Amino acid sequence: xxxxxxxxxxxxxxxxxxxxxxxxxxxxxHRQGELAAVFVRSTHAHxxxxxxxxxxxxQSPGVVAIFVGSDMEEDSxxxxxxxxxxxxxxxxxxxxxxxxxxxxxxxxxxxxxVAVVLAETLxxxxxxxxxxxxxxxxxxxxxxxxxxxxxxxxxEEAPDNLCYDWVLGEEEAINEAFSKxxxxxxxxxxxxxxxxxxxxxxxxxxxxDSGTEDxxxxxxxxxxHVLRLILSAFVTGIPETxxxxxxxxxxxxxxxxxxxxxxxxxxxxxCKRVGRPVRWTGDRSEAFLADAHGRDHVTHVELAMxxxxxxxxxxxxxxxxxxxxxxxxxSCVPTYLYATLLAGQYRTPVVYCNVKAVFTNTAPVDAYRxxxxxxxxxxxxxxxxxxxxELGVDPAELRKRNFIQPDQFPYQTPVALTYDxxxxxxxxxxxxxxxxxxxxxxxxxxxxxxxxxxxxGFSAYIEACGIAPSSVVGSLGAGVGLWESAQVRFxxxxxxxxxxxxxxxxxxxxxxxxxxxxxxxxxxxxxxxIVHGDTGQVPMGMxxxxxxxxxxxxxxxxRACGKVIDKGKKIAAHLLEASVEDIEFKDGNFTVxxxxxxxxxxxxxxxxxxxxxxxxxxxxxxxxxxxxxxxxFTYPAGTHICEVEIDPETGVTEIVDWVAVDDFxxxxxxxxxxxxxxxxxxxxxxxxxxxHGVYDESGQLLTGSYMDYCMPxxxxxxxxxVGLTETACTHNPLGVKGxxxxxxxxxxxxxINAVTDALGVLHMDMxxxxxxxxxxxxxxxxxx
Amino acid sequence: MPTVxxxxxxxxxxxxxxxxxLLVQFLREHLNLTGTHVGCxxxxxxxxxxxxxxxxxxxxxxxxxxxxGGEVTTIEGLASGSQLHPMQEAFREHHGLQCGFCxxxxxxxxxxxxxKKANPSEQEIREWLExxxxxxxxxxxxxxxxxxxxxxxxxx
Numbered sequence: 012x013x014x015x016x017x018x019x020x021x022x023x024x025x026x027x028x029x030x031x032x033x034x035x036x037x038x039x040x041h042r043q044g045e046l047a048a049v050f051v052r053s054t055h056a057h058x059x060x061x062x063x064x065x066x067x068x069x070q071s072p073g074v075v076a077i078f079v080g081s082d083m084e085e086d087s088x089x090x091x092x093x094x095x096x097x098x099x100x101x102x103x104x105x106x107x108x109x110x111x112x113x114x115x116x117x118x119x120x121x122x123x124x125v126a127v128v129l130a131e132t133l134x135x136x137x138x139x140x141x142x143x144x145x146x147x148x149x150x151x152x153x154x155x156x157x158x159x160x161x162x163x164x165x166x167e168e169a170p171d172n173l174c175y176d177w178v179l180g181e182e183e184a185i186n187e188a189f190s191k192x193x194x195x196x197x198x199x200x201x202x203x204x205x206x207x208x209x210x211x212x213x214x215x216x217x218x219x220d221s222g223t224e225d226x227x228x229x230x231x232x233x234x235x236h237v238l239r240l241i242l243s244a245f246v247t248g249i250p251e252t253x254x255x256x257x258x259x260x261x262x263x264x265x266x267x268x269x270x271x272x273x274x275x276x277x278x279x280x281x282c283k284r285v286g287r288p289v290r291w292t293g294d295r296s297e298a299f300l301a302d303a304h305g306r307d308h309v310t311h312v313e314l315a316m317x318x319x320x321x322x323x324x325x326x327x328x329x330x331x332x333x334x335x336x337x338x339x340x341x342s343c344v345p346t347y348l349y350a351t352l353l354a355g356q357y358r359t360p361v362v363y364c365n366v367k368a369v370f371t372n373t374a375p376v377d378a379y380r381x382x383x384x385x386x387x388x389x390x391x392x393x394x395x396x397x398x399x400x401e402l403g404v405d406p407a408e409l410r411k412r413n414f415i416q417p418d419q420f421p422y423q424t425p426v427a428l429t430y431d432x433x434x435x436x437x438x439x440x441x442x443x444x445x446x447x448x449x450x451x452x453x454x455x456x457x458x459x460x461x462x463x464x465x466x467x468g469f470s471a472y473i474e475a476c477g478i479a480p481s482s483v484v485g486s487l488g489a490g491v492g493l494w495e496s497a498q499v500r501f502x503x504x505x506x507x508x509x510x511x512x513x514x515x516x517x518x519x520x521x522x523x524x525x526x527x528x529x530x531x532x533x534x535x536x537x538x539x540x541i542v543h544g545d546t547g548q549v550p551m552g553m554x555x556x557x558x559x560x561x562x563x564x565x566x567x568x569x570r571a572c573g574k575v576i577d578k579g580k581k582i583a584a585h586l587l588e589a590s591v592e593d594i595e596f597k598d599g600n601f602t603v604x605x606x607x608x609x610x611x612x613x614x615x616x617x618x619x620x621x622x623x624x625x626x627x628x629x630x631x632x633x634x635x636x637x638x639x640x641x642x643x644f645t646y647p648a649g650t651h652i653c654e655v656e657i658d659p660e661t662g663v664t665e666i667v668d669w670v671a672v673d674d675f676x677x678x679x680x681x682x683x684x685x686x687x688x689x690x691x692x693x694x695x696x697x698x699x700x701x702x703h704g705v706y707d708e709s710g711q712l713l714t715g716s717y718m719d720y721c722m723p724x725x726x727x728x729x730x731x732x733v734g735l736t737e738t739a740c741t742h743n744p745l746g747v748k749g750x751x752x753x754x755x756x757x758x759x760x761x762x763i764n765a766v767t768d769a770l771g772v773l774h775m776d777m778x779x780x781x782x783x784x785x786x787x788x789x790x791x792x793x794x795x
Numbered sequence: 796m797p798t799v800x801x802x803x804x805x806x807x808x809x810x811x812x813x814x815x816x817l818l819v820q821f822l823r824e825h826l827n828l829t830g831t832h833v834g835c836x837x838x839x840x841x842x843x844x845x846x847x848x849x850x851x852x853x854x855x856x857x858x859x860x861x862x863x864g865g866e867v868t869t870i871e872g873l874a875s876g877s878q879l880h881p882m883q884e885a886f887r888e889h890h891g892l893q894c895g896f897c898x899x900x901x902x903x904x905x906x907x908x909x910x911k912k913a914n915p916s917e918q919e920i921r922e923w924l925e926x927x928x929x930x931x932x933x934x935x936x937x938x939x940x941x942x943x944x945x946x947x948x949x950x951x
Contacts, residue, residue: 022887029895030883030902032830032870039829134813210834210842210896210930262832262896263930295835517894517931682890686936690893693933717839717928725924725934730917754933 016526016536020682023522024536025515034260037214037229042288045216046075048278049136050291051126051143052300053118056152056372056710057163060118060145063126068142073135076285077143078277079126080113088112088280091271092245093337096488097175097346097368105175105368108166110336110375112246112273112280118147119165119335120372121710122300124273129285152372152710156332157309159369165335172370174333174342179350179426180363188324188361192315196398201776202386204307204332204704205697206299206720207379209516211262213302214292215275217282225253226283227547230275232258233268233514234554237491239546241271241339247280251546258544261516265694266378267302268516269556270339274301299715304704305379307332308345308386314394320404322413324361325353327390331368331376338377342368347487348383348475348557354424355391356435356471356648357413362425372710378556380694380755381474388472392760396469397773406764407443410471411436421741428475430646431741433674438736439471442650442672445734454654464657464788465667466769469650470761476749477645477740478557494640495559496551497567499528499575501633503620505613507534509571510542512552513564518751519683520560526679527565527745531572533599533612550636558749561679562645562740569744570637578633579615585626586610586618645740645748649673651692651757655765659792662785664700664766666727672734673753677746684750685733691754692731697723698755699762703778721778799859803828804872812859818852819843821859822869830870830899834928841927844900845869851907853926870899873906882906882944891940893931901927905941914945 028034051063065077090109097105109115113124125145130136153162153172160171189195216229226249232238235256243251261268278289293301309330315323331345350364399406414435415422422430451467458465478484481492498510509528513520521541529536542548555564580594583601587594587608595604602609618625619633654668671688678684701721705713714720739746759777766779770787800809803826810825822828822845833855834842843855846868854867873880882902885891892898901924908915908923915923920941921934929937 023890023892025895026887026892029892029898030870030879030886031874032828032899034830034895034898036829036832036896038833039823134815208930210840210894210928211832212834260895262834263894265930294833295837295840519893686890686893686932689933689935690931691933694930696933716837717835718837722928722930723933724921724928725938726918726921728921728934730938731933731935 015530017530017679021522021526021680023519024525025519025521036211036260036262037216037231038292040216040229042216042218045288045290046129046131046285047133047136048289048291049128049140050124050274051128051140051145053121053123053125055118055147055149056121057150058118058147059116059150060114060125061148062146064144067144068128068139071135071139071142073131074128074139075131076129077126078113078281080111080115083113083280084115086280087248089246091273091276092241092339093342094339094490095343096490097177097342098488099175100178105342106169106173107337108168112276120374121712122374123335127277127281129281129289154371154373154706154708154710156307156330156369156371159371165370165372169370174337174368174370177346177366180361182363184361185324185326185363189315189326191317192323193318194316194402196314196394196401198312198394198397198774200310200390200393200774202306202308202310202389203698203777205305205379205702206704207265207267207302207305208298208722209263209265209267212293212295212298213268213272213274215278216288216290217278218288219283221286225255226279227255227257228275228279229257229259231261231268232256233261233264233516233556235514235544235546236512236552237554238271242276242279246271246276255547258514264516265380266305266382266556270303270377295717296715299720300712301374303338303377304334304374305376306386307376310390312390312394314398316398320402320409320412322357322359325359327353327364329366331366332371332373333368334371334373334375336375338375341375341377344378344383349387351426351428352384352387352473352475353391354426355388356415356473358415360425373706380691381752382557384474384752385695385756385759388470388756389760392470392472393763393774396764400773406469407439410439410469429643431643432738433646433648434736434738435471435648438648438672438674439650441734441736442652442670445670445672445732446652446654446668458656464659464769465654466765467652467654468761468763468765468768469652470757470764471650472757473646473648474752474756475644476558476647476752477562477641478559479644480642481640492640493553494638495553495563495567496636496638497564497571498550498634498636499568499571501575501616501619503617505534505616506538506540507532508540508542509568510549511564511568512549512554513560514544514555518555518560523561523679523683524565524568527568528572531569532575558751561745561747562743562749563639563641565745565747566743567637567639570639571635574635574637575633578635579612581626581629582615582618583610586624642742645676647673647675647748647750647753649753649757651761653761653765655762655769657766657769657784657788659788662781662788664779664784666696666729669729669731670734671731671754671757672736673750674736674738675750676737676740676748678735679747687750688733688754689731691752692758693723693728694755695758696728696762699759699777700779701727797860799863801862802866804868814860816859817855818857818859818862819854822854828869828871832896832899834896839926839928840897841900841904842897844903844927846903846907851904870903873902880906881947885940885944889936889940889943891932891937897927897929901929901937908941909945913948917942
C-alpha cells in the first residue's frame, strides 16, 4: 500500500471545487432554449378546486404554456407511488391514496400543486403565476395527528384518515410482563415536526430529444437510479433506457432529496409536451411548504420494571402524521425504522408497539436524518431518564443495569432485529470519563452560585443502518431491493475509475471511497476517480440514505476490487509463468509466493488492455462490476452526554459541554466521521431547542421561512468533543457501520434530559424554547 | 432597461438588466459566476455573500443597480491563480465544508470578519456567523477554520 490511507484524516478531494465556486449544482446549469417553470400552489389546506382560469395569465408576456392536472391525465401520467407497503394489524395493506403531481380535484395542504406556468424567463413565469385564478371551495381542515381520525376526510380511499393501524409484538406477552411490574413509568411525549432545510433548494431541469426520444433530468436527488426507477415504472412509463438522471453536486439532502417529487415529474413530462427544456428551482418558501417534512409523532409510552430496576416490558402507542399524501417511503419510517429500534441497547424482554399512521392537511412527512430511529431513541432515552428519577437511581446506573452485555452477541431483540456486535458500557464509560461525570455536582453548585441552572443529560442510542438486506425488507413490504452496485475500471494507463450507485451530497465519498480503493488495489489515491450521480455513467444503484453509503456502497466497491485482483492474478500468473494459486497480491504487487518475481498493478492493467502476451482463455480488460446485498443491518451505537446551563431569568438554554462517544466500527477517515457527528448533533440540537414546523388550525404553515423556523446558528452551539469506541461490524468486508445519522439520533434526548434535569421536572416537549423553559423555571422557583 | 457597470473580480462588466434584477442574479445569470448561491428568500442564509467595495454584503438583498460603479469580489475571485486564499485553505485544512453550498458565503463572510477584527474570540466568530446558515457541519469546523486562519494572521 503506497500510503496506507485508510484510517487517516485525508483532506477532501472535493473541496477544491467547492471552495473556489466551481461546484456544479443543478441551478448552475442551463440548457439551450429552456423555459422557466413556476408552480401555482394551493393557498388553502383543504379545498375543492372548482376551476382554474388561465386566460389572464396566458396573455402575460413570455408565457408559453400553463398546465393543470387534467393535462397530465391526458398523457396518462400516474400517481407518485409509495414504495413500501405496510401490512396493518388485520392483515390488510395500508391505504395509499393517489398522489398526482398536479392535483385533479382537491388540494390537501397549503403548497399543494395546482398548476404550472412555463415562460421564457423566471420573472415572466412568476408574474403570470400571480394571474392564474383558482376557484376554491374551502373544506374544513385538520393538522393535528391526534385529532385526525375524527377529522374531515382527506381521501375517500382512507376512512377515518387512517393509513394503517399496525402492531409489532404480542399483546398477551406485554400484558403478562406488566402484570409482574414493581414500577411502571409512563410518559406522554411529542416528537416535533421538522422541516429538513438542506441549504440547496430542490431543483430540476428536464430535456427531451425528439430525434432519439431520450429524456435527461438533472435533479437534486440523493438516489438518481431510484428516481429513474420510480419515474419510469410508476409515473411516466418512459423506459429506463430512455431516461437519464443526473444528480450533480447536491447541496445537502438529509432524506429530503430521496423522494420523487411533483415538481421534477412535471418538468420531465412538460419538456416533451412543449418541446423545450424546462427548468425549476424551488425557493426557500417552497422548500418549507413542499419538501417532505420529518418526525411528527405523538406517543404514550409505559416501561415496566422489577424491584431492581430491570426492564420487564415496554409498551408504546404512537400516532404518526403522514401529512396529506404518502411520500415514497413514509410508511416504513414509523414502523420498520422505529418500532424495531425500541429495544435500544437494552435487554428489555418484551416490547409491544402500536402505530396509527394518519393523514392530515399538512405537507407529506417522510424520512429525515435518522428516520424513525431518532423517534425510537427519544421514546426510550426519555422514558429511562424519567424512570431513573422516579426510582431515585442514577440514570447511568439504570442504563448499565439493563445493557445487553458484550458476551450476548449476536443478540436477538424482541423487535425483529439481530444485533451483531457492540459494547455499550464501553461507550458510556468513556463518555462519562470524558465529561468528568464525577465533577458534575461541583459544576452544578458553581453554576448555581452564578444564578444558572445546570443539568446533565445522557443518551445511549442504537440505530439500524446500512439499509438493508433485500430479503428482509422485501418480507416487510419494501418494493425495492436495497443492494448497492459498483464498477471498478482500470484504464490502460493505470488510473482507476470507480462508478458507484451511492450518491454524495456532503459526505465526502470522493475521498473516503478513494482511500478504500487506493489501499485495496495498491494504487496512489490521486489515480482513483469516483464517479457518481449519473445513471448514464453508473450502471446501477440504490443511492444514499440510512447511513448506507460506506457499509453497502463501500462493500460493493470492495467486492468489485476483489474481482479485479482475482483477474489480475490470472494475468500475473501468465506473465510470471507461475500457477494462479501461487500468486499473492499485496501493496499493489502480484508476486509469485516465496520469490522476488513480481508485477505491479499498473503493469497488469496495461497488459489487460494491450494483451499481446496474455492468457488464451481470458477476456482482455480490467473492468469489474459487483453488487452487494448486506447480510444484516449494521448497528452503530454509543452514548452522548451534554451539559446545559439555563438562565432562569431569560429561559435561554446554553449547551456548555458535549461529548459524543460512538462506535461506528472501523473508521476510514476520522476527519469526515467527526464532521458527520458534528452536523448530526447540530440537527438534533435544532430539534430539541429551536426547530418546530407549526401549522395553525386552518392549515397555514406558520413557520414558513427562516424568520419563523429557527435554524441552529453558529452561536447556538459549542465545540463538540467526539470520541470513538470500536467493535468492527461482523458481516461486511470493511467492518464499518455508518455514521451519518448518529448525532441526529442521539442528541434530542440528551438535551431534553439535561434541560429537565436542570429544571427539576420530569418531562417537557421539544423544542425547549426560552419561553417554555422560562415558564418552567419560574414555576420551579415559585415552588421552592 | 438600465445598464449597470460593475467591476467584478477585477474585470469591468456592463450589462443591460431589468430594474428588479438582484446583484446575485446579475452575478449568476448575466456573468455565469455560479459560485455565489441562493439558499433562502429572506436574506438570512448568507449563501450569497460577496464583497462590495471590500465589505461583505448579501447579494440577494441588493439590486444590481445599487452596485453601479462598485467593485465586487465573489468566491471565484478570492484565490490568486491556483493559490487558494488563506481562508479557503483553512476551510480545506480543517474540514469546514461538507456539501459546499453555504461555503462560498461562509468564506466571503469570514474573510470580512478578519478584515474587521484580526483576532476575534470564538464567541465573536460565532456571533459574526449569525447571518450564515450551514446545515451540514454544526459550525464546529467552520469556527475552527476561521480561528486557525486568524492565528496565522493571513485570513483577511
